Amino acid sequence: xxxxxxxxxxxxxxxxxxxxxxxxxxxxxxxxxxxxxxxxxxxxxxxxxxxxxxxxxxxxxxxxxxxxxxxxxxxxxxxxxxxxxxxxxxxxxxxxxxxxxxxxxxxxxxxxxxxxxxxxxxxxxxxxxxxxxxxxxxxxxxxxxxxxxxxxxxxxxxxxxxxxxxxxxxxxxxxxxxxxxxxxxxxxxxxxxxxxxxxxxxxxxxxxxxxxxxxxxxxxxxxxxxxxxxxxxxxxxxxxxxxxxxxxxxxxxxxxxxxxxxxxxxxxxxxxxxxxxxxxxxxxxxxxxxxxxxxxxxxxxxxxxxxxxxxxxxxxxxxxxxxxxxxxxxxxxxxxxxxxxxxxxxxxxxxxxxxxxxxxxxxxxxxxxxxxxxxxxxxxxxxxxxxxxxxxxxxxxxxxxxxxxxxxxxxxxxxxxxxxxxxxxxxxxxx
Ligand code: SF4
Numbered sequence: 439x440x441x442x443x444x445x446x447x448x449x450x451x452x453x454x455x456x457x458x459x460x461x462x463x464x465x466x467x468x469x470x471x472x473x474x475x476x477x478x479x480x481x482x483x484x485x486x487x488x489x490x491x492x493x494x495x496x497x498x499x500x501x502x503x504x505x506x507x508x509x510x511x512x513x514x515x516x517x518x519x520x521x522x523x524x525x526x527x528x529x530x531x532x533x534x535x536x537x538x539x540x541x542x543x544x545x546x547x548x549x550x551x552x553x554x555x556x557x558x559x560x561x562x563x564x565x566x567x568x569x570x571x572x573x574x575x576x577x578x579x580x581x582x583x584x585x586x587x588x589x590x591x592x593x594x595x596x597x598x599x600x601x602x603x604x605x606x607x608x609x610x611x612x613x614x615x616x617x618x619x620x621x622x623x624x625x626x627x628x629x630x631x632x633x634x635x636x637x638x639x640x641x642x643x644x645x646x647x648x649x650x651x652x653x654x655x656x657x658x659x660x661x662x663x664x665x666x667x668x669x670x671x672x673x674x675x676x677x678x679x680x681x682x683x684x685x686x687x688x689x690x691x692x693x694x695x696x697x698x699x700x701x702x703x704x705x706x707x708x709x710x711x712x713x714x715x716x717x718x719x720x721x722x723x724x725x726x727x728x729x730x731x732x733x734x735x736x737x738x739x740x741x742x743x744x745x746x747x748x749x750x751x752x753x754x755x756x757x758x759x760x761x762x763x764x765x766x767x768x769x770x771x772x773x774x775x776x777x778x779x780x781x782x783x784x785x786x787x788x789x790x791x792x793x794x795x796x797x798x799x800x801x802x803x804x805x806x807x808x809x810x811x812x813x814x815x816x817x818x819x820x821x822x823x824x825x826x827x828x829x830x831x832x833x834x835x836x837x838x839x840x841x842x843x844x845x846x847x848x849x850x851x852x853x854x855x856x857x858x859x860x861x862x863x864x865x866x867x868x869x
Contacts, residue, residue, distance in 0.1 A: 474507035580626030690745030730778025
């Protein structure tokens, strides 16, 4: 979501004649858009500012703005501790960025803009053209979260669940497609909780699927509690909806899920997967896991391993529990750190083995790939298959923006390599 927000900040600041530079020491204004999900996010902010200070030694300092969730969570602390920062702006207030910059240009004092103005934000953004022209683009459709998992900062940094108008979203997708996008990833902290005046995520998907030049639709991140029957059915009805679903589970133990306040059980989770695979046997899953949540016993951990072996996630993102200030789990007694590390290693070894087996099965298969860009190496193109695997192919033809069937000839842990096949296996072959 920060990528979408950063792009929109660029679109906004163009109105006051700011443009993007890739050379740090040429910048008049430096915006650091932050994420607070992982540990040490605040330390990274101070580190980054140290880097900017070095770049601007003996020069006029640029305007320095800290945006995003760290700004929301620690705004006043940042302003007090680091005088080099001119203003902090929360994720629901960045539509005011131009006023902030113009005020700072007039030498105003450091300012904290961290109101929860999500309605006002999107009202403003709806009137600013989205100039993103990547083959694969992001679109925020929903923000915030009402679930209050005990380990998570999102409900405090992004606020309550809010869904954007379906009319405005269809308009923005059309804009992105006319800019050249072939694939849209619909974003939300709880994307499948999307609900605008009774219109759900499945309705939005079926609306944008009508746009002819749009070839692929993805959405992330989903919560099991909001995985409704209509969304499952969309995976049968909509050929443009890609078959990889990122569905965080966090733990394989019902006891830990309850302690986390996750609002679903493992049985609920497995039932969703069963229904999804029934409507579309090609569905694959990826997930997030917290290893060593306070109170996690060996039995709880083994249940997580059992779940991973059972579902065979093609990607598992795993982290040791890290207590985020301001969340209910912050004061819980942590499990021994060495034990948590040991469990993480065991978990990652097993999930890596599953991933390797999955990727080896792709060898010699022919799969449709949407190519996004040419790599730095001559005549090599980067694209993604339907399950979001990175694919590299050598070609003399410009493949950018095209969907081609690719025979996979080599696999590594993070990339698939292949050759263009002449076989037609996909009805949306031509992009
Ligand atoms: Fe955070 Fe997701 Fe839980 Fe919401 S559902 S509190 S975003 S982990």
